[in-house]
Amino acid sequence: MSVDKALAMITDCNVTWEQLRKIKRYSAGQNIPSERKICKRQEELIDGVFMATTQKLMQRSTRTKGLSLTDSAVVWMTKIEDTIGAHLEQHFMLDNLVPFNNEIWLKFGGDQGEGSTKFEVQILNIKSPNATRNVIVVLLFEAPDCLYNIEATLPNVSCEISNMNGKKWRDYTLRMFGFGDYAYLTKLYGLLGPTGRYPCLFCTLTNREIHAGKTPDVA
Numbered sequence: 300m301s302v303d304k305a306l307a308m309i310t311d312c313n314v315t316w317e318q319l320r321k322i323k324r325y326s327a328g329q330n331i332p333s334e335r336k337i338c339k340r341q342e343e344l345i346d347g348v349f350m351a352t353t354q355k356l357m358q359r360s361t362r363t364k365g366l367s368l369t370d371s372a373v374v375w376m377t378k379i380e381d382t383i384g385a386h387l388e389q390h391f392m393l394d395n396l397v398p399f400n401n402e403i404w405l406k407f408g409g410d411q412g413e414g415s416t417k418f419e420v421q422i423l424n425i426k427s428p429n430a431t432r433n434v435i436v437v438l439l440f441e442a443p444d445c446l447y448n449i450e451a452t453l454p455n456v457s458c459e460i461s462n463m464n465g466k467k468w469r470d471y472t473l474r475m476f477g478f479g480d481y482a483y484l485t486k487l488y489g490l491l492g493p494t495g496r497y498p499c500l501f502c503t504l505t506n507r508e509i510h511a512g513k514t515p516d517v518a
């Protein structure tokens with residue numbers, strides 16, 4: 300078994316290092332390359348695709364509860380299009396793609412976790428789009444998902460993400476969607492939220508006009 304194939308297997312089957320050692324003890328696993336070789340290859344692959352740096356981001360102090368700018372870890376993917384392309388090729392090979400009208404839809408969304416914020420791309424036109432391993436993390440920072448932090452870090456990936464919309468992969472056209480709840484989408488589009496002058500995600504009516512019952516002009 301080649302190192303790449305072994306790495307693909309442990310990722311695909313969610314095999315831990317401990318489980319891999321057990322598999323190797325059975326004769327069936329004897330041609331699996333060494334853990335050291337697999338680790339090394341994993342590092343090479345990760346090094347090639349991700350950038351890591353520190354940026355001054357808003358952090359909430361645990362003592363004072365106030366916000367202050369603090370050096371924070373930021374990691375993002377470079378060559379996102381190539382990586383998504385590789386995922387698409389893999390799904391294509393496994394007969395896992397279900398394109399619709401010659402289009403493949405991708406969604407771009409955010410996710411706030413324990414002390415960190417993640418932005419990820421998911422391929423929608425596959426047989427099980429909600430599987431955790433279909434989540435391709437493209438940006439991660441160790442700070443809350445407030446507007447300041449999003450504005451400071453999103454430019455690392457936003458250009459490449461928006462450029463993918465309308466691009467061709469094989470014979471299919473890629474469509475990129477922003478995905479998330481209202482609170483998240485207002486931040487993504489740089490709006491201030493329900494009390495801002497422009498609260499709506501779909502039109503440019505002002506808060507006052509919406510309250511006055513005005514309807515948007517539809518071109």
Ligand SMILES: [Zn+2]
Pocket residue numbers: 499500501502503504515
């Ligand atoms: Zn509206």
